[in-house]
Amino acid sequence: MLLLLLQYTLTFSSVLILVALGGCISERSGVINLGLEGIMVMGAMGGALTMRYMSGTNSGIVIIVMVLLISAAVGMVYSSLLAVACVNFKADQTIVGTALNLLGTAGATVIVKAINTAANPDDVSSVIQYMGPKQAFLVKMGGFEFNWFMAVTAVALVLVYVMLFKTRFGLRLRACGEHPQAADSVGINVYKMRWAGVLISGALGGLGGIVFITAGVSEWRFEYGVAGFGFLSLAVMIFGQWNPLRIALSALLFGLFRALSNVYMGFDFLAALNLPSQVYNMMPYIISLVVLAFTSKKSRAPKAEGIPYDKGQR
Amino acid sequence: MKKNLLKNEGVQSLLASLICVVLGLFLGFVVLLFINPSGAGEAIVTVMKNFLTYSKPATQMKYLGNTLVKTAPLLLCSLSIIFAYKVGLFNIGAAGQYCAGVGLALYSALAWHLPWWACLLIAMAAGALLGAVSGLLKAYCNVNEVISGIMLNWITLYLVNMLLTLVKEPTSPYTFQLSTHGAQAMIPSLGLGALFNNNQYVTLAIPLAIIVAFAVWIILDKTRFGYELRATGNNKNAAKYCGMAEKRNIIVTLIIGGALAGMGAALLYLTGFEQWQCSTSSVPAMGFNGIAAAFLGGLHPVGAILASFFIQHITIGGAYVDKTMYCAQISDLISAIIIYLCGFVLFMKHVMNKGLAKREAKVSAKLAAKNEEKGGDQ
Numbered sequence: 001m002l003l004l005l006l007q008y009t010l011t012f013s014s015v016l017i018l019v020a021l022g023g024c025i026s027e028r029s030g031v032i033n034l035g036l037e038g039i040m041v042m043g044a045m046g047g048a049l050t051m052r053y054m055s056g057t058n059s060g061i062v063i064i065v066m067v068l069l070i071s072a073a074v075g076m077v078y079s080s081l082l083a084v085a086c087v088n089f090k091a092d093q094t095i096v097g098t099a100l101n102l103l104g105t106a107g108a109t110v111i112v113k114a115i116n117t118a119a120n121p122d123d124v125s126s127v128i129q130y131m132g133p134k135q136a137f138l139v140k141m142g143g144f145e146f147n148w149f150m151a152v153t154a155v156a157l158v159l160v161y162v163m164l165f166k167t168r169f170g171l172r173l174r175a176c177g178e179h180p181q182a183a184d185s186v187g188i189n190v191y192k193m194r195w196a197g198v199l200i201s202g203a204l205g206g207l208g209g210i211v212f213i214t215a216g217v218s219e220w221r222f223e224y225g226v227a228g229f230g231f232l233s234l235a236v237m238i239f240g241q242w243n244p245l246r247i248a249l250s251a252l253l254f255g256l257f258r259a260l261s262n263v264y265m266g267f268d269f270l271a272a273l274n275l276p277s278q279v280y281n282m283m284p285y286i287i288s289l290v291v292l293a294f295t296s297k298k299s300r301a302p303k304a305e306g307i308p309y310d311k312g313q314r
Numbered sequence: 315m316k317k318n319l320l321k322n323e324g325v326q327s328l329l330a331s332l333i334c335v336v337l338g339l340f341l342g343f344v345v346l347l348f349i350n351p352s353g354a355g356e357a358i359v360t361v362m363k364n365f366l367t368y369s370k371p372a373t374q375m376k377y378l379g380n381t382l383v384k385t386a387p388l389l390l391c392s393l394s395i396i397f398a399y400k401v402g403l404f405n406i407g408a409a410g411q412y413c414a415g416v417g418l419a420l421y422s423a424l425a426w427h428l429p430w431w432a433c434l435l436i437a438m439a440a441g442a443l444l445g446a447v448s449g450l451l452k453a454y455c456n457v458n459e460v461i462s463g464i465m466l467n468w469i470t471l472y473l474v475n476m477l478l479t480l481v482k483e484p485t486s487p488y489t490f491q492l493s494t495h496g497a498q499a500m501i502p503s504l505g506l507g508a509l510f511n512n513n514q515y516v517t518l519a520i521p522l523a524i525i526v527a528f529a530v531w532i533i534l535d536k537t538r539f540g541y542e543l544r545a546t547g548n549n550k551n552a553a554k555y556c557g558m559a560e561k562r563n564i565i566v567t568l569i570i571g572g573a574l575a576g577m578g579a580a581l582l583y584l585t586g587f588e589q590w591q592c593s594t595s596s597v598p599a600m601g602f603n604g605i606a607a608a609f610l611g612g613l614h615p616v617g618a619i620l621a622s623f624f625i626q627h628i629t630i631g632g633a634y635v636d637k638t639m640y641c642a643q644i645s646d647l648i649s650a651i652i653i654y655l656c657g658f659v660l661f662m663k664h665v666m667n668k669g670l671a672k673r674e675a676k677v678s679a680k681l682a683a684k685n686e687e688k689g690g691d692q
Binding site for chain 1: 465475609654661
């Protein structure tokens, strides 16, 4: 039972880490990315469709690589909507992000329903099933099901940390989020940097989406979007103070509580408390709120985030 | 020189919104074409026609009534968003405040058997309380109101599900019918229902919502209190320097926003139009559609009235599309495209102003050239 809890914790934490890293990179470059939910849904849809159309005849490694690439690619393309509006047209980043959330869920539902109905006129649901290909991702080690996504997350974590703090690109990216006018004065193209930040966050968000919908289930009803996980990742990002390592730790904490809601029946002392399942569903959100209440006082967001870059201003 | 009508801020907002709507509908049409080219034209017209699909005027009035019933809560949710936005806050927690309003309105009607105005006030209080939590967290703990709003949305959803399970039908996940178990709580119709072909759901909720819209406009634009709130939104530190209690203003704004959203919930569910499903797994869309209506209305309370009606019109219109070819979510898609485009409104206004400035420059250059010719004689 403890192994199952560990497995679920790692899976949900992977989702939170990937998406929070995406949000972190975008905000470090100066663009608030509230559209992560929509990006997750779109990436998830891309990945799920890939899995559905690739049958079990393809080898495992091909399935894994294709799914990851396509989810990330779909996420990137979708996030370019945010980039063009916020960077080129200087739109308000909060509105565009919210619009992308609504657009993502609605769009994914419309597309999936259209595909389902085209295949079978009686099928008007927004469900995609992918039992077979999903098995390619799992490796059984004893009683523990290791999912390749966890490895991908670990690699992504290391890569993002190195990129942000050890490379020239990362330094320039962070400069655009703290003081874009100063960055511009030394010749950094702020628009290009912000585009890069948003596109990378789109890729990570798409990956997070596909990890979320394959966590523990073999089909997904796209009408539900991603159940607020995108915003939970934003809370993780703020709690992690825009630092990849702290984001990972916070993600583990929230992932643990989220996993508890799936497996609490297996723990005798928890089942004995006889709390309704809704309480466990609420736990991650309540914990986030409490944690944020105590840690946001000294919160140091990137200084120029949310402000559209205007070359004319000082 | 006569002031060009196009320079008027209000006219520009209206034009920009119209452009967003037309573009949104057009892009929706393109999506429909992709899905199934044969019925796309008819489908988009169906979405736009909504109740006009029916041939008899009597039936049309009845379904117009249905659209109006759902416009009232949408209008109030959009007012909640507008009120908070004018103060610099993005009240995305409106969806949760709406949910809390539903929970307490239905519970006080079905379990406590209170009259409609008491249920309405309790629902407003529930929404206000939720808003207060977001406000306190923002003012004293510096928690971003978007994040706290989302967290509270989900917490409220689960709490309301738990609460309303106590007053639901034994065999289905829906709450009791208001007409049978809580008839004392139904909003009086005051004869309005007869105007819409005896639509029993049309009540004084609709004129009440419109009155509230005007009240919000007056409070924000014409009172000192509203001015203080807007000043706090423009520059928190400057407001504090002037002696305005900016922490109190933030909390009060979110309380009012919450009360508005809670009122919207009561105005819908106390008509008996819908029942709450206790297994609802996602936060009701009304709060998020309120964002769409708010921005489409140019963030003006009176504009929101028209925008809410339009958004509700196409949302319900979406339900009439041919289900074998398309799905009802197409209208959600169109709404989402419209609010995405609303983000570009500032750019559109900029283009309009640039175009106007160019024309003026041309006109004045011509005038200057003419004067130069004459000048030689003087």
